[in-house]
Amino acid sequence: MDASNLSIREINSLFTKKELKPSELYSKVFENAANSEAALHAHLTLFEEENIKKATESDKRFSNGESTSLLDGIPIAIKDNINIKNYKTTCSSKMLSNYTSPYDATVIEKLKEQNTLFTGKTNLDEFAMGSSTENSAFGLTKNPWNTDYVPGGSSGGSAASVGARSSIAALGSDTGGSIRQPASFCGLVGFKPTYGTVSRFGLVAFASSLDQIGPITKTVDDSRIIFSSISGEDSRDATSVINNQLDIPSDNTATIGVIKELMEDGISDEAKNEVNKVVQILKSKGYKVKEISIPVIKLSISIYYLIAPAECSANLARFDGVRYGLRVDGNTSYEMMENTRAEGFGAEVKRRILLGTYALSAGYYDEYYGKALLARKEMIDEFAKTFKDVDYLISPTTPTQAFKSGEKTSNPLEMYMSDLCTIPANLAGLPAISIPTGLSKDELPLGVQVMSKPLSDNSLLDFSEIIENEVQFDGQPKGWL
Amino acid sequence: MSNEFNIKNIAKLASINLSEEEQDSLSNDLSIILEHVNALSDLKLNSQQQEIFIHPLEKELELQEDEVVESLTHDEAISNAPESKDGKFVVPPSME
Numbered sequence: 001m002d003a004s005n006l007s008i009r010e011i012n013s014l015f016t017k018k019e020l021k022p023s024e025l026y027s028k029v030f031e032n033a034a035n036s037e038a039a040l041h042a043h044l045t046l047f048e049e050e051n052i053k054k055a056t057e058s059d060k061r062f063s064n065g066e067s068t069s070l071l072d073g074i075p076i077a078i079k080d081n082i083n084i085k086n087y088k089t090t091c092s093s094k095m096l097s098n099y100t101s102p103y104d105a106t107v108i109e110k111l112k113e114q115n116t117l118f119t120g121k122t123n124l125d126e127f128a129m130g131s132s133t134e135n136s137a138f139g140l141t142k143n144p145w146n147t148d149y150v151p152g153g154s155s156g157g158s159a160a161s162v163g164a165r166s167s168i169a170a171l172g173s174d175t176g177g178s179i180r181q182p183a184s185f186c187g188l189v190g191f192k193p194t195y196g197t198v199s200r201f202g203l204v205a206f207a208s209s210l211d212q213i214g215p216i217t218k219t220v221d222d223s224r225i226i227f228s229s230i231s232g233e234d235s236r237d238a239t240s241v242i243n244n245q246l247d248i249p250s251d252n253t254a255t256i257g258v259i260k261e262l263m264e265d266g267i268s269d270e271a272k273n274e275v276n277k278v279v280q281i282l283k284s285k286g287y288k289v290k291e292i293s294i295p296v297i298k299l300s301i302s303i304y305y306l307i308a309p310a311e312c313s314a315n316l317a318r319f320d321g322v323r324y325g326l327r328v329d330g331n332t333s334y335e336m337m338e339n340t341r342a343e344g345f346g347a348e349v350k351r352r353i354l355l356g357t358y359a360l361s362a363g364y365y366d367e368y369y370g371k372a373l374l375a376r377k378e379m380i381d382e383f384a385k386t387f388k389d390v391d392y393l394i395s396p397t398t399p400t401q402a403f404k405s406g407e408k409t410s411n412p413l414e415m416y417m418s419d420l421c422t423i424p425a426n427l428a429g430l431p432a433i434s435i436p437t438g439l440s441k442d443e444l445p446l447g448v449q450v451m452s453k454p455l456s457d458n459s460l461l462d463f464s465e466i467i468e469n470e471v472q473f474d475g476q477p478k479g480w481l
Numbered sequence: 482m483s484n485e486f487n488i489k490n491i492a493k494l495a496s497i498n499l500s501e502e503e504q505d506s507l508s509n510d511l512s513i514i515l516e517h518v519n520a521l522s523d524l525k526l527n528s529q530q531q532e533i534f535i536h537p538l539e540k541e542l543e544l545q546e547d548e549v550v551e552s553l554t555h556d557e558a559i560s561n562a563p564e565s566k567d568g569k570f571v572v573p574p575s576m577e
Contacts, residue, residue: 098561099561100560100561102553102557102558102560102561103553103557194538195536195537195538196536196537196538196540209536209537210537235545238542238543238545239536239540239542241538241540296524299520299521299524301517301518302517302518302519302520302521303521305514305517305518306518306521313495317496320496321563322562322563322570322572323559323561323562323570324561324562324563325561325563326563327563327564329573330573331573331574332573332574332575332576333572333573333574333575334496334575335498335573336572336573337496338496338497338498339498341495341496341497341498342497342498342499342500345497347503347506350497350499350503350507351507351510351511351514353495353497354488354491354492354495354497354507354511355511355514355515357491357494357495358486358491358511358515361491361494367522368518368521371521371522371524372518372521375521375524376537378524380537412510412513412514413513413514413517416514427537428537429536429537429538454538455538
C-alpha cells in the first residue's frame, strides 16, 4: 500500500509503530508532485528543501515516543491566500506576485503547534474569485481525473494536490463553495465549517461575512481531525465564535430533508441520481427522509452576486500600490492607484469590484445591497425554521460533473450558476460538506452535499462518515503515483 | 430595478483605469449580471426586519479593550512597501 493513499489516522498509526517515518512520507508526496505538477499545476510553490529538517524532527519525536499530535509529520498543502510567515502569499494575482507575508495566519500557527509539515502553496482563482481555477494569473490547474477538465475552484490547486497525492490533505477557503465544489470535482471530501468557528485572521479577505477556511481531504475523518485542530475563537478575528458544538443525532433517529429547489431544473440527472442513491441507503438504514422546500434558495445566486462583490469592492480597496503589492507609476497618487489596479487585477476581479462598487454606490444601495441583505436574512430565517423539522439537509454539491477547461470562461453568469447548490450555506453561515459518492458516465467524480444547523459541525461530520461508510466510494485518479 | 450605469463613473469610484475595450466588455457583463440579480425585486419578504446585520450567526460585535498587544514590528509592516524611505511609505504627490 502506498502511504500517500492512507488516511491521517492510518499514517499516524504507522508512524507510532515505527513502520513508516514522516521523512519517508514527506519524500513520497514530493515524488508524487514531481510526477504530476507538469500536467496539473496544483502548486504555485513547493517547500521541499526548507522542510526536510522539520520532517526529520518529526522522525525523532516518533522514534522517541514523544509525539502527541495526530497531525505531527502530516504533509499538508495550503491555498495561496493563507499567510505563512516568510513565504509568498500571491492569491494567484499579479497584484501580490512579490508579497512575502510577515506573519502567520491563525490556522497556520495552530498547525505549526501540531508539527504539521507544509508542502507548498496551491493555485486558486485570483483572490478566490472563480469556480474553475482558470482565473489564476499564474496558469491553469487541471483535474487529476482527466486533464481536459477543470478541478473546480477557487481552491482547485488544493483539491488537485490531494487528488494527485502530492499532499495528504489541504486547506482551502470557501466563500460560495470554493472548498466543496473542487472537492466534489476531484472525488474528495470538502468541509466548510460553521461561519466563525475557524479564524479568518491571515486569510486574505474576499467577502468577509462569507469567507471560511476549511479542509479538503480524502476522508471525513481527516476533515474532522483538521477541523478540530484549526477551530477556536480568536481575538484577532472579531467575527470568530466560541466553538460550542451542539449535539444532534447522527444515527437513524435523525430526520433528513432533501431540498426540492436543488433537485429541479438546472441540476443534471447524474447529480440528482447521486442524491437519490444516498437517500435510498439512508431509508434502508431506518432514517426518516422527507422533501423540504426553501423557495428563497432559488434567489441564492442573485443575493450572493450582490453581497460578495460589495464586500469584495471594500476589501480589495486596500490594494492601492502604497503599502504592499504591485505599484505602477503615475504622476499623482490617484493616477498611480488607478494604474496599479488596472495592471494588477485580472478580468474577473475587476468585474466583481465594479459590480460591488455599483451596488454600493449612492442611489443604488437600497435597491441592490440593502435588498440582498434582507433576502439573506430571509434565507437565514427559512433555514432556522427548516432545522426545527429536520436534522440534516441533503442536495447535490454541484449541478453537474466537472466541466471542460475553457467551457465557461466566456460566460460569467454560466460560471456563477455552478455554485447554485453551495452558496446557500455561506449566506446562512451553516456547516456544509461534500462527500464523494460515485462517478459520472465520463468517469468523473460526483458528490453530495450535507448541511446542518450552525455549530453542529461535529454531528455533521459523524453523519457524513456514516454516508461515507455506506457508499464505499473508493475511486482515485490514476497515473500520478 | 434600474440597470442604467455609467461604466466610466463606476471605474472612477473603484480607482481602476479601464481601457476602451475593457469598458465595453465589462459593461456588457455587468448588464447581464444585473439583469439576473433583478430577480430580487420580485421577492416578497416575510421578514419585516429592516435592521442591517453583519454576522450570519448574528453574533454581537464587541469593542475590544484599548490595550497594546503584540503585532508587527515597524520593519515588518513596511517590508513589502513598493517604495519607502526612513521607515515611511513614499507615494507620488497627491496634487499636481
